[in-house]
Amino acid sequence: MVPDTTRHEHARQAQQAMKTYTHVPYRHTEYPEREMHERANALYDELRRRRSVRFFSDRPVARELIELAVMTAGTAPSGAHRQPWRFVAVSDPDIKRRIRIAAEKEEHESYHGRMSEEWLQALAPLGTDWRKPFLEIAPWLVVCFAESYGVRNDGARIKNYYVQESCGIACGLFIAAIHHMGLVTLTHTPSPMRFLGEILGRPKRERPYILFPVGYPAAGATVPDLSRKSLKDVVQWDLGETV
Ligand code: IYR
Numbered sequence: 277m278v279p280d281t282t283r284h285e286h287a288r289q290a291q292q293a294m295k296t297y298t299h300v301p302y303r304h305t306e307y308p309e310r311e312m313h314e315r316a317n318a319l320y321d322e323l324r325r326r327r328s329v330r331f332f333s334d335r336p337v338a339r340e341l342i343e344l345a346v347m348t349a350g351t352a353p354s355g356a357h358r359q360p361w362r363f364v365a366v367s368d369p370d371i372k373r374r375i376r377i378a379a380e381k382e383e384h385e386s387y388h389g390r391m392s393e394e395w396l397q398a399l400a401p402l403g404t405d406w407r408k409p410f411l412e413i414a415p416w417l418v419v420c421f422a423e424s425y426g427v428r429n430d431g432a433r434i435k436n437y438y439v440q441e442s443c444g445i446a447c448g449l450f451i452a453a454i455h456h457m458g459l460v461t462l463t464h465t466p467s468p469m470r471f472l473g474e475i476l477g478r479p480k481r482e483r484p485y486i487l488f489p490v491g492y493p494a495a496g497a498t499v500p501d502l503s504r505k506s507l508k509d510v511v512q513w514d515l516g517e518t519v
Contacts, residue, residue, distance in 0.1 A: 365418045390436075
């Protein structure tokens with residue numbers, strides 16, 4: 277039989293490992309229905325103007341704006357509230373240069389052999405290639421790392437849950453925040469991205485997830501003239517009606 281003192285010790289440790297939250301009232305903001313429609317329309321109207329931009333100005337952007345975008349990203353829901361993300365914001369020209377060189381080396385290999393013919397054809401309409409000058413021109417590179425597991429003070433591993441989903445949601449909010457403040461970004465995923473952890477000194481348990489160049493668009497920046505799927509192509513109501 278396990279002695280009582282040992283059992284108590286286990287229970288104490290379990291309690292300490294698992295933070296128990298007290299529950300507090302949710303502070304809900306209710307709007308009149310007309311205002312709900314206005315707000316919903318306004319947000320849609322703003323977000324539908326967002327575009328992935330590949331041509332950046334070198335015009336500086338205040339660090340506080342990047343802080344606010346990261347704080348906005350950090351409001352994302354996450355599996356077991358583990359918040360398994362780490363954003364590394366880079367403005368140092370030497371580090372940006374190292375990232376550009378390493379990314380272009382990988383991308384060159386991708387575009388010249390690693391990517392299938394089918395993939396290259398899918399990208400052709402976008403006009404992308406291995407060259408990534410924006411990695412040096414944009415005033416900020418923000419890299420989201422996904423933390424595969426956490427580490428407790430005593431060195432024990434803490435399991436994270438739904439890491440991909442959590443980071444995806446956080447990055448979505450980051451993108452919305454950048455757009456909302458009047459800046460532009462691009463979800464850039466040079467592949468493979470291992471070099472980012474090495475250059476930025478992140479531990480192995482953190483995997484590079486998305487690299488965001490952030491800044492103002494270059495004067496005369498262009499974007500592909502593409503359209504988005506219509507509502508009927510992305511929604512089904514109940515058992516089949518699509519409009
Ligand atoms: N990572 C490469 C290739 C690329 C892949 C997809 I899927 C894109 O939507 C765009 C680019 C690059 O950045 O060029």
